[in-house]
Amino acid sequence: MIGTWLRELGPRDEDAVTRSVLPPPRLAEFVTRVGAGPSGWAVELGRAMAVHITEEIPELALDGIVQELRRGCEAVALGLVAALSDQRDFTVADVPEVFLGTAEVVSRGVGIEHMLRAINVGHSFAVHEVLDSCEQLLSGDERFTAMRRVCELMLKVVDELTADMAREFGQVQQAWQASAAAARMEVVQSILHGDRVPPDRAARVLGYDLTRQHLAVVAWADDPAPVWSGRLEEAALDLLRAAGCTSTLVVPVGDRRVWAWGSGVRRPPGLPTHDTPQPRPGVRIAAGLPAPSLDGFRDSHFQALEAARVGMMSHGRPSGARWLFDYGELDLVAMLSYRVDMAREFVRRELGALAGPGESTATVRTTLKCYLDEERSLNGAAERLHVARNTVAYRVQRAEQLRGREIGVRRMQLQAALTLVEELGEAVLSPESTPSPDSQDRTSRPAR
Structure with a gap:
């Protein structure tokens, strides 16, 4: 039976559950066990834990790692609430999501000390938040009993996660160090960080000519379910070949992401405008812009990472319909969203009530965007949206009312x-401060 104080837990954002990064079936298990309110509270706790951890341990604020960290934090927070509600012990087997990113952490050269510290930092943050809730919702003996139970359970969480993380990390690291991919990643990381790498050694280890025009791509799995890593490599290679690349380099980054480059001799590589080979379901690809020589190898890669960051946040297309994220199309969005908190504040400042919730407001926003894209042509927008000209005119007028300013003011x-x-x-759009799903490693790009 769920205790009264747990039943009263609820998120600040009523849509918190829908913003979870766990797969819907997995999240539904927790909602069934503890209810929507406590589940939403746990999702927010997990998100806040992830933000706090990356602030305290910037070594974990790397593309690809930070979203796995948030997924693990959410799973732990939900597992904790479920254990408290069921009066059961917490077991690591209940939160396998914690270990999904271990291979990527190892391949990126992040040490075990950072992972173990993350557990302790997250534990301290979570204890503070849960005990605060106990204090607000309970009194007297009930408060004391609940707090004691919380402290006992969370100490057990730390003990089990620490032991299992050390064991998992050691096993993955041993396998990685014995692989050929480890040697390639070492050279690639040195190049990306701007270190001097002897050209003959780089060519020998990578089997790839760094003097050509390069097109970089990043392929990743958008679902935390296990993915055959060869599927990601296959998708990256298919796209590079379709772009005209005759030479390729693929470096796995853990089990759920690959970095890849391609180059051509006769002509610079470029993404195909049609008949692009679509990967299998669950695979997403981001691409940079073609660029020459060693600098191009780096620049195109960093652009692909930025496009991937946008792709992991993107909600602009129907789920499953968008799989390719081209930096050439997303450069403006990438630059404007480099700091998501500032982008959020900018959106709310510029749109006012037009940034509000609801389907009707979203329809007005979409119409206004189309109207501006069509150079303020009512006929052009009406044709694109398949609505009457007067409907477009009405929605544009409504947009100005919601914004509180005419559309000609700060048009850009x-x-x-x-x-x-x-x-x-x-x-x-959400007023809630959330971590970027794919924080770029800001220190990795060398100054030139």
């Missing part, structure tokens, strides 16, 4: 804000 900023909303959706 207005269109930029609408572009951010179209691509990123709730990531820039």
Whole structure:
């Protein structure tokens, strides 16, 4: 039986559950066990834990690692609430999501000390939040009993996670160090960090000519379910070959992501405009812009990472319909969302009530964006949206009312804000401060 104080837990954001990064079936298990309110509270706790951990341990704020960290934090927070509600012990087997990112952490050269510290930092943060809730919702002996139970359970969580993380990390690290991919990643990381790498050694280890024009891509799995790593490599290679690349380099980054480059001799590589080979379901690909020599190898890769960051936040297209994220199309969104918190504030400042919730407001935003894209042509927008000309005129007028300003005022900023909303959706509309799903490693790019 769920205790009274747990039943009273609820998120600040009523849509918190829908913003979970766990797979819907997995989340549904927790909602069934503890209810929507406590589940939403746990999702927010997990998100806040992830933000706090990356602030305290910037070594974990790397693309690909930070979203796995948030997924693990959410699973732990939900597992904790479930254990408290069921009066059961917490077991690591209940939260396998914690270990999904271990292979990527190892391949990126992040040490075990950072992972173990993350457990302790997250534990301290979570204890503070849970005990605060106990104090607010309970009194007298009930409060004392609940707090004692929380402390006992969370000490057990730390003990089990620490032991299992050390064991898992050691096993993955041993396998990684014995692989050929480890040697390639070492050279690639040195190049990306701007270190001097002897050209003959780089060519020998990578089997790839760094003097050509390069097109970089990042392929990843958008579902935490196990993915055959060869599927990601296959998708990256198919796209590079379709782009005209005759030479390729693929480096796995853990089990759920690959970095890849391609180059051509006769002509610079470029993404195909049609007949692009679509990967299997669950695979997403981001691409940079073609660029020459060693600098191009780096630049195209960093652009692909930025496009991947946008892709992981993107809610602008129907789920499952968007699989390719081209930096050439997303450069503006990538730059404007480099700091998601500032992008969110910019959107709300420029759109006012037009950034509000609800389907009707979203329809008005979409119409205004189309109207501006069509150079303020009512006929052009009506044709694209398949509505009457007068409907477009009415919605544009309504947009001005909601915004509180005419659309000609700060026109460029207005269109930029609408572009951010179209691509990123709730990531820039929600007033709740959330971590970027794919924080770029800001220190990895060398100054030139």
